[in-house]
Amino acid sequence: MPVTLEAIAKxxxxxxxxxxxxxxxxxxxxxxxxxxxxxxxxxxxxxxxxLAARSLRTDQTNTIGIIADDILSPFVPPIIRGIxxxxxxxxxxxxxxxxxxxxxxxxxAINALISRPVDGIIFVESSHLARxxxxxxxxxxxIFAHRLFGSTIQNSVVPDDHYGATLAxxxxxxxxxxxxxxxxxxxxxxxxxxxxxxxxxxxKAQGIEFDPALVQWGDWEYEGGxxxxxxLLDISPRPTAIFAANDLMALGTVCAIQDxxxxxxxxxxxxxxxxxxxxxxxxxxxTTVSMPVYEMGRTAAELLLKQIAEGRQALDEIKIKGQLFIxxxxxxxxxxQTPEGVDMATVTRxxxxxxxxxR
Amino acid sequence: MPVTLEAIAKxxxxxxxxxxxxxxxxxxxxxxxxxxxxxxxxxxxxxxxxLAARSLRTDQTNTIGIIADDILSPFVPPIIRGIxxxxxxxxxxxxxxxxxxxxxxxxxAINALISRPVDGIIFVESSHLARxxxxxxxxxxxIFAHRLFGSTIQNSVVPDDHYGATLAxxxxxxxxxxxxxxxxxxxxxxxxxxxxxxxxxxxKAQGIEFDPALVQWGDWEYEGGxxxxxxLLDISPRPTAIFAANDLMALGTVCAIQDxxxxxxxxxxxxxxxxxxxxxxxxxxxTTVSMPVYEMGRTAAELLLKQIAEGRQALDEIKIKGQLFIxxxxxxxxxxQTPEGVDMATVTRxxxxxxxxxR
DNA sequence: GTGAAAGCGCTAACAT
DNA sequence: ATGTTAGCGCTTTCAC
Numbered sequence: 001m002p003v004t005l006e007a008i009a010k011x012x013x014x015x016x017x018x019x020x021x022x023x024x025x026x027x028x029x030x031x032x033x034x035x036x037x038x039x040x041x042x043x044x045x046x047x048x049x050x051l052a053a054r055s056l057r058t059d060q061t062n063t064i065g066i067i068a069d070d071i072l073s074p075f076v077p078p079i080i081r082g083i084x085x086x087x088x089x090x091x092x093x094x095x096x097x098x099x100x101x102x103x104x105x106x107x108x109a110i111n112a113l114i115s116r117p118v119d120g121i122i123f124v125e126s127s128h129l130a131r132x133x134x135x136x137x138x139x140x141x142x143i144f145a146h147r148l149f150g151s152t153i154q155n156s157v158v159p160d161d162h163y164g165a166t167l168a169x170x171x172x173x174x175x176x177x178x179x180x181x182x183x184x185x186x187x188x189x190x191x192x193x194x195x196x197x198x199x200x201x202x203x204k205a206q207g208i209e210f211d212p213a214l215v216q217w218g219d220w221e222y223e224g225g226x227x228x229x230x231x232l233l234d235i236s237p238r239p240t241a242i243f244a245a246n247d248l249m250a251l252g253t254v255c256a257i258q259d260x261x262x263x264x265x266x267x268x269x270x271x272x273x274x275x276x277x278x279x280x281x282x283x284x285x286x287t288t289v290s291m292p293v294y295e296m297g298r299t300a301a302e303l304l305l306k307q308i309a310e311g312r313q314a315l316d317e318i319k320i321k322g323q324l325f326i327x328x329x330x331x332x333x334x335x336x337q338t339p340e341g342v343d344m345a346t347v348t349r350x351x352x353x354x355x356x357x358x359r
Numbered sequence: 360m361p362v363t364l365e366a367i368a369k370x371x372x373x374x375x376x377x378x379x380x381x382x383x384x385x386x387x388x389x390x391x392x393x394x395x396x397x398x399x400x401x402x403x404x405x406x407x408x409x410l411a412a413r414s415l416r417t418d419q420t421n422t423i424g425i426i427a428d429d430i431l432s433p434f435v436p437p438i439i440r441g442i443x444x445x446x447x448x449x450x451x452x453x454x455x456x457x458x459x460x461x462x463x464x465x466x467x468a469i470n471a472l473i474s475r476p477v478d479g480i481i482f483v484e485s486s487h488l489a490r491x492x493x494x495x496x497x498x499x500x501x502i503f504a505h506r507l508f509g510s511t512i513q514n515s516v517v518p519d520d521h522y523g524a525t526l527a528x529x530x531x532x533x534x535x536x537x538x539x540x541x542x543x544x545x546x547x548x549x550x551x552x553x554x555x556x557x558x559x560x561x562x563k564a565q566g567i568e569f570d571p572a573l574v575q576w577g578d579w580e581y582e583g584g585x586x587x588x589x590x591l592l593d594i595s596p597r598p599t600a601i602f603a604a605n606d607l608m609a610l611g612t613v614c615a616i617q618d619x620x621x622x623x624x625x626x627x628x629x630x631x632x633x634x635x636x637x638x639x640x641x642x643x644x645x646t647t648v649s650m651p652v653y654e655m656g657r658t659a660a661e662l663l664l665k666q667i668a669e670g671r672q673a674l675d676e677i678k679i680k681g682q683l684f685i686x687x688x689x690x691x692x693x694x695x696q697t698p699e700g701v702d703m704a705t706v707t708r709x710x711x712x713x714x715x716x717x718r
Numbered sequence: 719g720t721g722a723a724a725g726c727g728c729t730a731a732c733a734t
Numbered sequence: 735a736t737g738t739t740a741g742c743g744c745t746t747t748c749a750c
Contacts, residue, residue: 005728049727052411058730072437078431080455384745
């Protein structure tokens with residue numbers, strides 16, 4: 001039987017309200033001696049406040065909901081980790097639900113979360129449509145982290161794919177390449193379009209003429225990258241570098257090049273995108289632009305908590321920049337890595353883990 | 360302003376208690392006409408029960424807590440997915456917290472969860488010690504999924520590492536190998552010891568004499584696997600097959616063999632352990648034994664829900680068996696794959712995803 | 719079959 | 735500085 005405020009009140013010889021104030025309201029004027037006594041008793045009895053009761057009163061629960069398409073999607077765990085690390089500073093916890101790309105399941109998830117003691121919701125890689133009646137009606141704030149489809153939307157945090165593509169191309173140009181091919185993602189995907197735009201924009205900025213013959217459309221998968229790369233190898237003159245719009249296709253590209261009897265990076269350089277884990281494991285290690293997953297999570301959490309505190313707002317979409325990670329598929333010296341080119345996720349987490357006194 | 364029972368009662372012309380019974384207690388005798396009317400009104404008004412209020416009354420919350428060392432550890436997301444998929448059938452949700460291998464943080468996490476409306480807790484890969492006073496005192500049931508250290512403990516679900524090692528060795532023997540080396544994990548780790556035992560036991564079962572010269576201790580990492588493999592290559596006669604106690608070391612092993620000018624699997628066969636994602640991506644694809652992550656999650660959830668319903672119990676440790684995934688590092692025909700050798704996680708999820716033709 | 723009323727544990731007026 | 739009291743939304747006796 002859990003310890004209640006009343007039990008403590010009885011044991012300490014005070015009223016329930018004094019106990020409540022002594023324990024949870026540091027600003028309320030309570031006799032220091034009284035406060036201390038009550039705190040001692042509470043600790044001794046192992047008091048744990050019943051948050052259900054508290055939130056029933058205060059209508060605030062220190063819990064948020066996260067709806068993700070699938071916690072097994074590669075980017076989802078680090079986004080969630082970013083969210084959670086930010087929440088932790090404010091003693092918030094997160095309730096996590098998968099929606100499996102299914103609008104019905106997603107609606108169920110929304111309902112399940114709304115009824116529950118939750119102060120707000122973050123949609124992670126969720127296909128959710130902008131308007132949702134029950135969500136709207138609930139009055140609870142919600143944010144989108146890493147939307148995959150659809151147009152720009154308020155209160156969302158997305159990667160700056162245009163900028164990222166720019167980094168990749170600029171790196172290749174800096175190494176002397178001028179015939180730079182692109183293997184793009186699936187049509188209709190937000191990120192595929194932005195990365196393609198970035199590719200073209202940076203070519204232009206570098207004074208290189210855009211050649212449609214060097215453009216291939218892939219499918220985000222290994223196979224698509226492999227096939228697209230094969231097609232690219234038949235062009236003459238051959239491209240000297242290939243920018244694949246994600247790491248899986250970059251890997252397919254590397255294999256296709258090797259299977260054709262050529263070497264990476266000596267004969268053809270390759271840059272990927274996403275900074276997936278395997279890019280550090282395969283041989284040669286893949287140079288790539290990171291998806292700022294952890295930072296997107298943190299930012300989304302920050303936005304949400306702000307809106308929980310200050311009420312719903314209509315904030316413009318926020319773009320988070322990724323970084324270039326120089327590895328082995330371009331032949332560049334890794335020490336050329338810009339100082340920003342550190343995995344922020346690792347850095348931030350290290351800071352959090354240091355147990356700094358501030359928290 | 361959320362819709363309450365009282366609002367519905369007023370709108371439908373009944374008392375709050377009748378509305379409550381009509382909506383949530385199918386067994387209670389309510390006039391069918393009344394019930395239907397109330398349900399209609401509730402739906403029309405968009406009623407969402409306030410779970411905080413309900414749980415304050417019933418002391419039951421349809422929410423569990425999950426404490427994981429780090430949601431970014433490779434096995435954690437699939438274990439969580441297994442838990443969540445099982446919970447879903449019973450309309451349970453999960454609150455997830457990271458403990459970062461720090462006993463203090465873990466204690467905080469336990470406290471945070473206990474105060475909250477949570478019916479039970481699952482520890483995922485948590486270093487948590489068996490006894491915890493506040494947990495004990497809370498009266499809430501808890502289960503361990505995939506404990507990494509320490510001895511056998513009640514109410515825990517772990518992989519059957521002994522059996523898995525057996526599968527690996529048996530596969531190699533079936534392909535004609537008799538000089539089978541092992542690269543083990545770090546000393547002191549539960550799984551390293553069990554896998555080593557399984558290796559020895561299966562050699563014995565196959566009538567092959569155990570040769571201590573063929574044993575190397577690794578560190579679970581790529582580098583350790585690489586170095587251990589190099590050492591193994593210097594032995595004469597050379598082993599014809601190497602069982603690496605995890606996939607990362609298996610990858611290091613493959614690279615070491617190739618760097619020595621030998622071929623995998625023609626000159627030396629390699630089997631890994633864990634069935635990490637990259638084993639399907641690297642070349643050659645790595646034959647491996649799976650960690651039954653998803654199934655461990657499901658089983659842990661099942662156990663927990665059982666204890667929530669029936670009260671705490673002292674159940675013996677449950678061992679879950681993994682499977683052999685035949686790929687390219689042993690030279691075996693993949694069609695030799697036993698019928699059980701399907702990734703259950705994939706199968707189960709496919710069923711869940713059935714609604715979407717694309718996936 | 720339905721309603722009135724009590725109470726889960728907590729916080730926040732409102733007294734004193 | 736402390737105590738008394740009301741009430742958050744719900745379920746559940748206990749009446750009728």
